[in-house]
Amino acid sequence: MTLTLKPYVQTSPVYVAGASIESIRQTYGLEEVIKLASNENPFGPSPRAVEAIAQAAGGLNRYPPMTDDALRQALADTLGRGLTPAHFVTGNGGSEVLAMIAAVFLSPGDEFIISRPTFPMYEITARRAGAHPVYADLDPEQFTYRVDAILAAVTGRTRLVYLCSPNNPTGTIITAAQMDELIRRLPRHVLVVSDEVYFHYVSSPDYPDSLRYVLEDRNVIIIHSFSKAYGLAGLRLGYAIAPPGLAGYLARARQPFHLSQPALSGGLAALKDQAHLTKTISLTRQGRAWLSEQLRALRLAVWPAEGNFILFKPPFAAAEVSERLLRRGVIVRPMTQFYLPTHLRVTVGEPEENARFITALKEVLAELKAEGAPETTDTGPVQG
Ligand SMILES: Cc1ncc(COP(=O)(O)O)c(C=O)c1O
Incomplete structure (x- = not known):
């Protein structure tokens, strides 16, 4: 007898988590990897x-x-x-x-x-x-x-x-x-x-x-x-x-x-x-404001961020930008599973992590520009 499987369970999508620090270390042979990909709290628990x-x-x-x-x-x-x-x-x-x-x-x-x-x-x-x-x-x-x-x-x-x-x-x-x-x-x-x-x-x-x-x-x-x-x-x-x-x-x-x-x-x-919570919130908001400002200064499309993460649209293919950031030891989140393959999401990290991300992003954008990579102009319609 063949098992009866529910077709809607079989075809339901599966969640893909952000890449782990360990996997990126191994894949790219890197020592120092920072993860700004899963909207975690970099300041740790109480x-x-x-x-x-x-x-x-x-x-x-x-x-x-x-x-x-x-x-x-x-x-x-x-x-x-x-x-x-x-x-x-x-x-x-x-x-x-x-x-x-x-x-x-x-x-x-x-x-x-x-x-x-x-x-x-x-x-x-x-x-x-x-x-x-x-x-x-x-x-x-x-x-x-x-x-x-x-x-x-x-x-x-x-x-x-x-x-x-x-x-x-x-x-x-x-x-x-x-x-x-x-x-x-x-x-x-x-x-x-x-x-x-x-x-x-x-x-x-x-x-x-x-x-x-x-x-x-x-x-x-x-x-x-x-x-x-x-x-x-x-x-x-x-x-x-x-x-x-x-x-x-x-x-x-x-x-x-x-x-x-x-x-x-x-x-x-x-x-x-509650003191730990208050401190975390305050540090996160500061980091969010700094990151948003830096991304805007790079003339990237950025949206008003009310969480501990920022969505931005790079001027080049998002997957390519993400990949080149990985090579520099910075994990951000590609948005394909979030119905938005043209954008990337970065989680607010500790101040040094935020700075490292911005430095790496500047390098990647300059590199792609120098290579004459095609620039994206659309705002990236939502994909079904
Ligand atoms: C919007 C939203 N809801 C729910 C969750 C689930 O969080 P958890 O299962 O860790 O409580 C997440 C995790 O990133 C989220 O972004």
């Missing part, structure tokens, strides 16, 4: 989190607690606003929370709406559940949300609308006015998944207060992560914030002993070190 994780390691022969009550209580205390533990669902990173959402809200034949270019995990997790993408792409030049396009894309089969704000990879946000309009006009059968894993870094006064919608019991799930401003990408910890009814439903996708003890302890300790 020392208090590291200590808590080390302590937890000694007890790994035991199962962790079945519940994550203490962590959810700490999240409610940290975010305030009258949120309670019942508003939170934790998972092994925002990525897993996205997979849980797709598993419990989507069935084969359903539709979901995404605005490209954006984080590929929405399409990956939703297609793996058998749902079909409907695209309401960002404005192709400004990379701003088009609320009318999203609303026009809604059908009776639409289940989820994914928002990413700040959006990976463009760095742009949905504004408060836009989100308000969207929530007000969306029909009741549609759930908004607002991925805000980069929210700590936002400077814009136009950023929405999306917790308000959760507290108003709207069809909204917000996603946060410990991978970014808390500097704990390797720990795998993220969470959803939703009205308790929705959160309780989503929590059905959790496994027994869902989070490891290091994740439970490390997350709790990180939440208690």
Whole structure:
């Protein structure tokens, strides 16, 4: 008998991670490699989190607690606003929370709406559940949300609308006015998944207060992560914030002993070190401003960056620029999987890393110009 495989699982795209420092060292025979490719936090986790994780390691022969009550209580205390533990669902990173959402809200034949270019995990997790993408792409030049396009894309089969704000990879946000309009006009059968894993870094006064919608019991799930401003990408910890009814439903996708003890302890300790968080945010914003200025000075197209990364469009083929940066020991992220093969994304690093990236980029651009490499002029339309 032949196994029956689900065709939509077989054909769902697979996530391609940024290249690792070790692989680039080996491939190019380099000693010094810097990675500005995965929107990690170069300033590291809170020392208090590291200590808590080390302590937890000694007890790994035991199962962790079945519940994550203490962590959810700490999240409610940290975010305030009258949120309670019942508003939170934790998972092994925002990525897993996205997979849980797709598993419990989507069935084969359903539709979901995404605005490209954006984080590929929405399409990956939703297609793996058998749902079909409907695209309401960002404005192709400004990379701003088009609320009318999203609303026009809604059908009776639409289940989820994914928002990413700040959006990976463009760095742009949905504004408060836009989100308000969207929530007000969306029909009741549609759930908004607002991925805000980069929210700590936002400077814009136009950023929405999306917790308000959760507290108003709207069809909204917000996603946060410990991978970014808390500097704990390797720990795998993220969470959803939703009205308790929705959160309780989503929590059905959790496994027994869902989070490891290091994740439970490390997350709790990180939440208690707000000074470390504040410092990280401030250093990241400084680095972001410096990098944006440098890229603009090179006359490259750059978008308003509200996360810990900057999207830019090199004047030569992006893959070629990326490859030549690799040869100089600098890893940035090609954007092919993010629906934008003409652009590159650089993560804000430590000041020396940022400077090294800019120096290498200047060399690469000068080299390509000297070789007479063809210059690209288009703004790179979103690719299907
Ligand atoms: C927009 C967005 N959402 C979610 C994630 C997932 O983060 P994690 O699974 O590490 O929490 C990422 C990771 O880069 C991201 O860029």
